[in-house]
Amino acid sequence: xxxxxxxxxxxxxxxxxxxxxxxxxxxxxxxxxxxxxxxxxxxxxxxxxxxxxxxxxxxxxxxxxxxxxxxxxxxxxxxxxxxxxxxxxxxxxxxxxxxxxxxxxxxxxxxxxxxxxxxxxxxxxxxxxxxxxxxxxxxxxxxxxxxxxxxxxxxxxxxxxxxxxxxxxxxxxxxxxxxxxxxxxxxxxxxxxxxxxxxxxxxxxxxxxxxxxxxxxxxxxxxxxxxxxxxxxxxxxxxxxxxxxxxxxxxxxxxxxxxxxxxxxxxxxxxxxxxxxxxxxxxxxxxxxxxxxxxxxxxxxxxxxxxxxxxxxxxxxxxxxxxxxxxxxxxxxxxxxxxxxxxxxxxxxxxxxxxxxxxxxxxxxxxxxxxxxxxxxxxxxxxxxxxxxxxxxxxxxxxxxxxxxxxxxxxxxxxxxxxxxxxxxxxxxxxxxxxxxxxxxxxxxxxxxxxxxxxxxxxxxxxxxxxxxxxxxxxxxxxxxxxxxxxxxxxxxxxxxxxxxxxxxxxxxxxxxxxxxxxxxxxxxxxxxxxxxxxxxxxxxxxxxxxxxxxxxxxxxxxxxxxxxxxxxxxxxxxxxxxxxxxxxxxxxxxxxxxxxxxxxxxxxxxxxxxxxxxxxxxxxxxxxxxxxxxxxxxx
Amino acid sequence: xxxxxxxxxxxxxxxxxxxxxxxxxxxxxxxxxxxxxxxxxxxxxxxxxxxxxxxxxxxxxxxxxxxxxxxxxxxxxxxxxxxxxxxxxxxxxxxxxxxxxxxxxxxxxxxxxxxxxxxxxxxxxxxxxxxxxxxxxxxxxxxxxxxxxxxxxxxxxxxxxxxxxxxxxxxxxxxxxxxxxxxxxxxxxxxxxxxxxxxxxxxxxxxxxxxxxxxxxxxxxxxxxxxxxxxxxxxxxxxxxxxxxxxxxxxxxxxxxxxxxxxxxxxxxxxxxxxxxxxxxxxxxxxxxxx
Numbered sequence: 001x002x003x004x005x006x007x008x009x010x011x012x013x014x015x016x017x018x019x020x021x022x023x024x025x026x027x028x029x030x031x032x033x034x035x036x037x038x039x040x041x042x043x044x045x046x047x048x049x050x051x052x053x054x055x056x057x058x059x060x061x062x063x064x065x066x067x068x069x070x071x072x073x074x075x076x077x078x079x080x081x082x083x084x085x086x087x088x089x090x091x092x093x094x095x096x097x098x099x100x101x102x103x104x105x106x107x108x109x110x111x112x113x114x115x116x117x118x119x120x121x122x123x124x125x126x127x128x129x130x131x132x133x134x135x136x137x138x139x140x141x142x143x144x145x146x147x148x149x150x151x152x153x154x155x156x157x158x159x160x161x162x163x164x165x166x167x168x169x170x171x172x173x174x175x176x177x178x179x180x181x182x183x184x185x186x187x188x189x190x191x192x193x194x195x196x197x198x199x200x201x202x203x204x205x206x207x208x209x210x211x212x213x214x215x216x217x218x219x220x221x222x223x224x225x226x227x228x229x230x231x232x233x234x235x236x237x238x239x240x241x242x243x244x245x246x247x248x249x250x251x252x253x254x255x256x257x258x259x260x261x262x263x264x265x266x267x268x269x270x271x272x273x274x275x276x277x278x279x280x281x282x283x284x285x286x287x288x289x290x291x292x293x294x295x296x297x298x299x300x301x302x303x304x305x306x307x308x309x310x311x312x313x314x315x316x317x318x319x320x321x322x323x324x325x326x327x328x329x330x331x332x333x334x335x336x337x338x339x340x341x342x343x344x345x346x347x348x349x350x351x352x353x354x355x356x357x358x359x360x361x362x363x364x365x366x367x368x369x370x371x372x373x374x375x376x377x378x379x380x381x382x383x384x385x386x387x388x389x390x391x392x393x394x395x396x397x398x399x400x401x402x403x404x405x406x407x408x409x410x411x412x413x414x415x416x417x418x419x420x421x422x423x424x425x426x427x428x429x430x431x432x433x434x435x436x437x438x439x440x441x442x443x444x445x446x447x448x449x450x451x452x453x454x455x456x457x458x459x460x461x462x463x464x465x466x467x468x469x470x471x472x473x474x475x476x477x478x479x480x481x482x483x484x485x486x487x488x489x490x491x492x493x494x495x496x497x498x499x500x501x502x503x504x505x506x507x508x509x510x511x512x513x514x515x516x517x518x519x520x521x522x523x524x525x526x527x528x529x530x531x532x533x534x535x536x537x538x539x540x541x542x543x544x545x546x547x548x549x550x551x552x553x554x555x556x557x558x559x560x561x562x563x564x565x566x567x568x569x570x571x572x573x574x575x576x577x578x579x580x581x582x583x584x585x586x587x588x589x590x591x592x593x594x595x596x597x598x599x600x601x602x603x604x605x606x607x608x609x610x611x612x613x614x615x616x617x618x619x620x621x622x623x624x625x626x627x628x629x630x631x632x633x634x635x636x
Numbered sequence: 637x638x639x640x641x642x643x644x645x646x647x648x649x650x651x652x653x654x655x656x657x658x659x660x661x662x663x664x665x666x667x668x669x670x671x672x673x674x675x676x677x678x679x680x681x682x683x684x685x686x687x688x689x690x691x692x693x694x695x696x697x698x699x700x701x702x703x704x705x706x707x708x709x710x711x712x713x714x715x716x717x718x719x720x721x722x723x724x725x726x727x728x729x730x731x732x733x734x735x736x737x738x739x740x741x742x743x744x745x746x747x748x749x750x751x752x753x754x755x756x757x758x759x760x761x762x763x764x765x766x767x768x769x770x771x772x773x774x775x776x777x778x779x780x781x782x783x784x785x786x787x788x789x790x791x792x793x794x795x796x797x798x799x800x801x802x803x804x805x806x807x808x809x810x811x812x813x814x815x816x817x818x819x820x821x822x823x824x825x826x827x828x829x830x831x832x833x834x835x836x837x838x839x840x841x842x843x844x845x846x847x848x849x850x851x852x853x854x855x856x857x858x859x860x861x862x863x864x865x866x867x868x869x870x871x872x873x874x875x876x877x878x879x880x881x882x883x884x885x886x887x888x889x890x891x892x893x894x895x896x897x898x899x900x901x902x903x904x905x906x907x908x909x910x911x912x913x914x915x916x917x918x919x920x921x922x923x924x925x926x927x
Contacts, residue, residue, distance in 0.1 A: 438731055442731065457775055457920065458772075464767060465765075468760075468767060469761075473760055476745035477745075479742060479745065479746065480747075481747060544724050547719075548715075555707075555708055566700075566703060568696075568703060569695065570698065573748060573749035574751065575749065596748065598748070598750050600757065
């Protein structure tokens, strides 16, 4: 209990200190110390919890806390309204006022049925997984941010240096995430949910440029829309179903009416995890400095969305609403990966790939059987680490080269070998065998066929091909040997500390994955479904995966010994006889020297980003409306 | 003989025999092609002579790393084939195959050569074109037989092709891409006077080129193994039948190779996706609702 309280409250304390700290060195010390404390607390707590092996719930006298939360909520509303008025935006203010009005009516006026003693906080293995992700990945990003932001403001003198605010927000975010995953009471989850919406809004708008303002308000209204769904779900489930906690909601099982709050909560989950039609807020979030993108994309925010969806999975399983959520996920997986092909900006590719991967997780949650939830959680783990690694590396590359365009990363391996290698580890983690993504995809395909969902199978089959395409072309670009000398790497020590830790975790995860699967994920399924589940990965499957892993280590080692002893004559590349001799340029028709540049393919003549985006948004909106109308109407 | 010994024998047989079978097939291919074109053609053993000669040639490259990539390509192709003939999970086999081909693409985009890198991009476009059908084929096997495990797929009483003829046709279609046959020899070409010279293989010489040839022999045998998997069932006669089907399929590929002009990559991509989509969907849906 103490640990949980510490994990939720301490980040807020750290945030308050950081918000008042203007001195670089003090900030550094505070960030490092708080990160270490948070990681230590999370690890201790997880180990203790896993040893005792039970899911725990905490009962609390919460009158006081509830009041504080209500004040917090009012504060958030005032903040949103003030900012909306200042920047002349109507929608966010209206949505926010609507929500708060509803909540106030519900809390103060509406006759709540007596639901007896409730568990306000609880913890099971899914919580542990999320807790470790937030603690480790989240705080490492904060460490990275210390060095990054310093460089950032040296480069971008046009933006006002608001670092105290920035770091404060990062830690608020972490605190809110801990609150969200440990809470059981729906009102509490909603409160932390709103904090993440608002703090992401503030982080996206950090630079206060016109683009940043537009994008942050877009993020805000989309997330507030989800929040509105959440709020109605709370009121409905408490007033009609007399349910006030997430656990109860998930375990009710029978009763048609429960599907109504589930649909509303799933809707909130879809907005937060940036599924189509709500993906545009995440794409717009790239205007923020890289650490905040890394945080939004990997450890927090979008993971809050899929976390909620995974929690709801057992109830959604086999229902009409579940199928539709899975379809939205599948569509998002496929469409976002096609869109990623058209992008040459490194961060855009990462953004689309995040949306795409979250789509896969959403599809897992929507199908909601044991195997898919298992795969979904595994995806959450691998995605958090590899995406955070990739964002940080791209950020470091941008700081060193001044560009994050993939076309400018040609031959990065020669110029920045260390950065190129970690980038490759991240990319490999995203799609190559035998890393986690692949294992998950495999389990997912199996489960989808069993569930008899041909449409989803098609989405995965085609989406896998497109995913393969955009990652591989990036990999090729980085590894091509263009003559050049290593350049000065401006990445600071704290950035390296975080990047290195991530790269290590990525590789380590591949090796300890069977342990995670056996000791963490399998018991987790028992907790979620309340029945013993056959191992998702049989022993023989595990054996093949380990064999693949061994092959991936052994083959290059043997290859290296072999290659050392073969005769290779150093020679120039073939350029139809016009290679100037340095493999870099050729002689043009006027006898001049031209530098050679082979660009990647982006299919921009076949796929129009804006048109496809629009089309998918329309389709997904239609699906959402159908879920709403038929799902809720049918239940009533 | 227990199951493990049987698996071991199959794997060893694949590792030892596949290059001979594959090379022989390549020789036969050239012979038949020559006859179709009214030439006499080289000896069936010509591919072996070629590779022997290549191995003695000087290997030119801008760096040893490229050799390492090619080595990994060969090693993973052999690994994939071994997993396949060991009778493991077919979906995983296909995933490893993808990883293997990745090394080839990396080897080709290692030098800054325009022809080689363009070839690598085209190879990626080819992967984009055939990958959906490959996955759908694995799904088809699962739908038809209830398992992804190859050892169990071959134990069914009825051949998988009876349930998934559509997927079989789709798979044969993308085999043209995998076998690097015209009209889909997009990333490389049989003749070195195309717009991109020899494409993906432009920068491969001597030993590296020999490795590529040997990898193709292994890969082709494995792919024909997948074709055979559609036919093989628990009855003994299904094995000669499967071999016959493999020969027919390969002959059809040669025929297509000799009668179709090379198309643009977009035609390849859109046709492969259309065929995968239509045949895959129809076949899976029929299986879903009729059986």
